Amino acid sequence: METKGIVIAGVGGQGSLLASKLLGRVLVNEGYDIKVSEVHGMSQRGGSVITYVRYGDKVYSPVVQSGEADYIISFERIEAARYAHLLKIGGIIITNTQRIDPMPVIIGAAEYPENILDELTAKGVQIEALDALTLAEEAGSSKAVNIVLMGQLAKHFHIDYEKWISAIEQTVKPKFIELNKKAFELGYNFGG
Amino acid sequence: MKELMIGNAAVARGLYEAGVEVISSYPGTPSTEITEFSATYDEIYCEWAPNEKVAMEAAFGASLRGVRSACAMKHVGLNVAADPLFTLSYTGVTGGLVVCVADDPGMHSSQNEQDSRHYAIGAKVPMLEPADSAECKAFAKLAFEISEQFDTPCLLRMCTRIAHAQSVVELEERIVPEHKPYEKNPAKFIMAPANAIKRHPFVEERTKKLTEYAETAEVNRLEMGGTEIGIITSGACYQYCKEVFGDTVSILKLGMVNPLPVQKIKDFAGKVQKLYVVEELDGVIESHCRNIGVEVIGKELFTPLGEYSQKSIAAAFGLPAKETITPDTTVPVRPPVMCSGCPHRGLFYTLAKNKITVLGDIGCYTLGSAAPLCALDSTLCMGASISGLHGYNKAGKGETEHKSVCVIGDSTFMHSGMTGLANVAYNGSNSTVIILDNSITGMTGHQQNPTTGYNIKGDPATKINLEDLCHALGINRVRVVDPYNLEETEKAVKEELAADEASVIISRRPCVLLKYVKPKKPVYVDKDKCRKCKRCMKLGCPSIHIDADGKAGIDKTLCVGCGVCEQLCPFDAIQAGE
DSSP states (O other): OOOEEEEEEETTSSOOOHHHHHHHHHHTTTOOEEEEOOSSGGGGTOOOEEEEEEESSSSSSSSSOTTTTEEEESSSHHHHHHTGGGGEEEEEEEEEEOOOHHHHHHHHHSSOTTTTTHHHTTTTTTEEOOHHHHHHHHHHHGHHHHHHHHHHHHSSSSSHHHHHHHHHHHSSSSSGGHHHHHHHHHHHHOOO | OOOEEEEHHHHHHHHTTTTTTTTEEETTTTTHHHHHHHTTTTTSSEEOSSSHHHHHHHHHHHHHHHHHHEEEEHHHHHHHHHHHHHHHHHHHOOEEEEEEEEETTTTOOOOOOOOOOHHHHHHOOEEEEOHHHHHHHHHHHHHHHHHHHHSOOEOOOOOEHHHTEEEEEEEOOOOOOOOOOOOOHHHHHHOHHHHHHHHHHHHHHHHHHHHHHHHHHHHHEEEOOOOOEEEEEEHHHHHHHHHHHTTTEEEEEEEEEESSSSSSHHHHHHHHHHHEEEOOSHHHHHHHHTTTOOOOOOOSSSOOSSOOHHHHHHHTTTOOOOOOOOOSSOOOOOOOOTTHHHTHHHHHHHHHHHOOEEEEOSSSGGGSSSSSTTOBBBOSSHHHHHHHHHHHHHHTTTSTSSSEEEEEEEIIIIIIHHHHHHHHHTOOOOOOEEEEEOBBBBTTOOBTTTSBBBOSSSOOOOOOOOOHHHHHHTTTTEEEOOOTTTTHHHHHHHHHHSSSSSEEEEEEEOOTSSSSOOOOOOOOOHHHHOOOOGGGGGGGTTTTETTSSSSSSOOOOTTTOOOOOHOOOOOOEOOOOO
16 A cells, blocks of 8 residues: 555644644554654744654655645645645645734735635645634634544545544543534534 | 554653663753653653753763663753763763753754764764654663663664654563662772773773674664665664665665664675665764775765755655645745743833844744844854853943843753853843743743742742842842833833843743633724724734734734733724723
């Protein structure tokens, strides 16, 4: 089996690390060899944060490079565009439509490229966009954007829904399990 | 039992399984989690020391007593601990002593990308380099064995992609070796010249024995594949090479990167047509190969800059790049910034507003250099703010001391600021030192330090009083301000700059991310009063932006109601939330 790659991109503080933990747990439970790369330390300071998940029969490199990602999960609109070069031809971007302005935009030194996702679609990139923030708030907390997006991703995998729920129970603090199950369900059922 | 764990957690597990009893460290990305995970094991005494030198010396003391000990740090932390390391090479150990060092090629979170292998070579001590989490655990255990067998501290080197990558690890039981009873041994442990001179030949002899060990040790592994290309590599680079080539090439994977084997490399060279060395940063392995007469292709193909990946290695070998699609529009960068409500913001705004020269230091407050505040003039290494300001003012001969300050954090001050302040007092510069006391070691992910009142376990600990400490170091003018209060802060800065003797301003307010800090209600903008002057934007707070109507707007999900922008608005348009 060719090693598959998933990129999780977001803004520091959005919970991308938890998403990668959940993904890691599901895949380990399925018996795959897996490596997950995180970068700790600066992440909370609102900077761009990227996590790589690679899984297969035997995984060597812990990083996903240009043209290697089967999926890019993005928690913020322009982060999807920032890492689009990592996507394989034929890969899929799953993105939250939320906009979080980076500091250069806030101070007026740069413009927020509103239509950048349309640009990518026009070039043939498959993008599944959803308002994960609203769904997360519906589940009970804006901090559950990460799990909503995992719900959307899960539709592409041939892994039983129950196994994802199991993995949530193994990964998330007990008091947050119900919230995260709800968030996952909303993401999974998005688009009908 | 199999578990997915980051390299650092696996190192901690390995130290634990090998029976380590004392670990002393200082935080530093990407090494911090080694000690954090170690502290979750009750059987291990763990501590955050004020700096890496103290940490390594504490580990030495435990080793002297006969128990297995360890210390962990980032690459620049090893600079601080280099003093004990070089002489520990001479004394050797009683209980095994493992020094964990995490390099940061690509500088994800560091001020340089120095190569720690030079320390192993310079201090003449062995160094192991794991290539995944399972090896992190196994090599941590092996490091203790090597340490005791060869009577030496043993270095264990990771890089970010090993330390912070999760991979599968099989857990085993903890085995604590028998303690060696303490025996007074002046010839071994008192490194006065008369004794040290006799230990040096032992060090040289030990290097020969370690090299012999390296020839046949399992950690140096031959993987024969296609013989057109042979690659000598180690650590993360091994993984990238396997990713690119699989078994179409032959690989000599080095798990021990100092000392390097001689015969094993020569034998390997004889089995392949063209020999490459793939190593990040410096040509350490390459130089060794050339020294022993083996021709290799190394740094002429592989850059000394930054971190590698399967992509950069494939490119260096001239293999085609993978196809990608990119947008034409540039995506604006997203640099890290000080959090909403960060207590450093008000202080830096005051300094920038008054156009003060600021010598900075290492911590969250280094982010004061970012736009729009652009408040810093220099950042070099831990403690350089104070010592640097002293030198700067001495050179300034009276012209700089009323318009220059330095800034240093509480943890950084305990690490390396005290001696700089003593210099200010003792050698008399009219320096204004600002200690940014946010009650935590912040940037590395919130660790305790001697000024916070808690230890690594979260239990109460002696809390060193910064005001008393500064007085004791010879400074008379010491005052405390609340950086959330712009008026008070500006008054203090102006008065202390005007003063004709050295001063310390302690800018004190806890980090807003601390669990016990409760956010206030977000502020809001009264649109009728806002005149679009954009003065609030000068704070660079991520909660404040300009709305579509050109007036200021507040992101309620981020704002913690610190009130600094409220004080700034000349039209009273920003109001406290109800």
